[in-house]
Amino acid sequence: MRQTSPVIKQRRAAKYSLGGLIRRGFSKESWPRVWREPEFGSHYDVVIIGGGVHGLATAYYLAANHGITNVAVLEKGYLGSGGSGRNTAIVRSNYLTPEGVAFYDRSLTLYNSMARDLNLNVMFSERGHLTLAHTDSALRTMHWRAEVNKLQGINSSVIDPAEVKRLTPSLDVSENVRYPILGALYHPPGGTIRHDAVVWGYARAADAYGVDLHQKTEVLDVLCTGGDGPEGKGPGGRVVGVRTSRGDISAPLVVNCTAGWASTIASMAGVRLPITTHPLQAAVTEPVKVFLPTVVVSGSLHVYVSQTDRGELVFGASVDPMATYQMGGTLEFTEELASHVLELMPGIGRMRLLRQWAGLCDMTPDYSPVMGPTPVEGFHVDVGWGTYGFKAGPVSGEQMAACVANGRVPELIAPFGLERFSRGDLVGEKGAAAVGH
Numbered sequence: 001m002r003q004t005s006p007v008i009k010q011r012r013a014a015k016y017s018l019g020g021l022i023r024r025g026f027s028k029e030s031w032p033r034v035w036r037e038p039e040f041g042s043h044y045d046v047v048i049i050g051g052g053v054h055g056l057a058t059a060y061y062l063a064a065n066h067g068i069t070n071v072a073v074l075e076k077g078y079l080g081s082g083g084s085g086r087n088t089a090i091v092r093s094n095y096l097t098p099e100g101v102a103f104y105d106r107s108l109t110l111y112n113s114m115a116r117d118l119n120l121n122v123m124f125s126e127r128g129h130l131t132l133a134h135t136d137s138a139l140r141t142m143h144w145r146a147e148v149n150k151l152q153g154i155n156s157s158v159i160d161p162a163e164v165k166r167l168t169p170s171l172d173v174s175e176n177v178r179y180p181i182l183g184a185l186y187h188p189p190g191g192t193i194r195h196d197a198v199v200w201g202y203a204r205a206a207d208a209y210g211v212d213l214h215q216k217t218e219v220l221d222v223l224c225t226g227g228d229g230p231e232g233k234g235p236g237g238r239v240v241g242v243r244t245s246r247g248d249i250s251a252p253l254v255v256n257c258t259a260g261w262a263s264t265i266a267s268m269a270g271v272r273l274p275i276t277t278h279p280l281q282a283a284v285t286e287p288v289k290v291f292l293p294t295v296v297v298s299g300s301l302h303v304y305v306s307q308t309d310r311g312e313l314v315f316g317a318s319v320d321p322m323a324t325y326q327m328g329g330t331l332e333f334t335e336e337l338a339s340h341v342l343e344l345m346p347g348i349g350r351m352r353l354l355r356q357w358a359g360l361c362d363m364t365p366d367y368s369p370v371m372g373p374t375p376v377e378g379f380h381v382d383v384g385w386g387t388y389g390f391k392a393g394p395v396s397g398e399q400m401a402a403c404v405a406n407g408r409v410p411e412l413i414a415p416f417g418l419e420r421f422s423r424g425d426l427v428g429e430k431g432a433a434a435v436g437h
């Protein structure tokens, strides 16, 4: 049962009131910190590794939905400095598998009410999402997705090039291009949301419930007992805490909510994950007048693009082909991005790219995440988020919190358990991953 949010109480105490904002704007008074810098505790009921959207949302829902507040979130950098700060902020639920559709739809529902729930303007923009098809086989996949989506009540349908042009006039839907647009999967509930506002919203709300957010705190080891492997790690054992760059913490429950380092952290508990880690590059242009009303994705051209409220175009691509932790940008990415996006929107040829960056994506064999308990008792994972982690933040937090608090795997995440790889029961979502990987 959800308690009255302490964030609302804080606001009532005028900390973030309009009067408070104006007073501070005109005075030398310093701004209040949005979350505390807590003392480093030596025992918590739950330790969450990773201070991104997933970790913070898990902490928030543990407190808000289950009354568990003796929780630490450990982040080796600053909050939101991993995948949560590096994604392209796209949200949607038009997946290919029934399991994926139900799961991401719950996330979209939570994103819809987030501004109210967290009392923060997270700039949710439900602007519609187009996945373009340039080949007959891509069109067939779009029809397949549309049917799966509709069966589950998701607003999603295949539209023709004329309708694509009506929705997004800057797209070239002529036949005089290398990859003509044959149609698109149109998903009106899809859109964008301000990714760092989501991080700040969950962080502030979790902190207000008393959750300790420890930044610059790196996990060096996961401490276990009774397992088959060295130091009591591995199957058959149970977790007893973590060793960090600031000291040891004892805890009966540890949740691995990391991206990029998911397999490294899991191996500290003696748990092997079927994950390879690849960089994914993205880029942003200078701001221009708003002209792109939808999110546009092209699987065949390996590109997706949306326009921010400030007017910048944000682009992403598929993951780089080699497994590495290296996050430097490459000229190949920029060249391919430019040539592909200009094929779709020749009118933007004179816009200048401002910046490019990369994040790390933990890819699983079936393009679905790994969530729930592991063979080490008390050690849970919320990992394997490939290129779709940000949009799943709220539902993952909600479901992982329920899993940890109740000691039972909720139905919505049951298909994503680690054991599916040994059972051969995969949830093949490659056809609905952002672009062909």
Ligand code: PYC
Pocket (backbone or CB within 6 Å): 088, 090, 091, 092, 304, 316, 387, 388, 432, 433, 434, 435
């Ligand atoms: O799955 O929608 C997606 C996505 C967008 C950017 C990366 N992945």
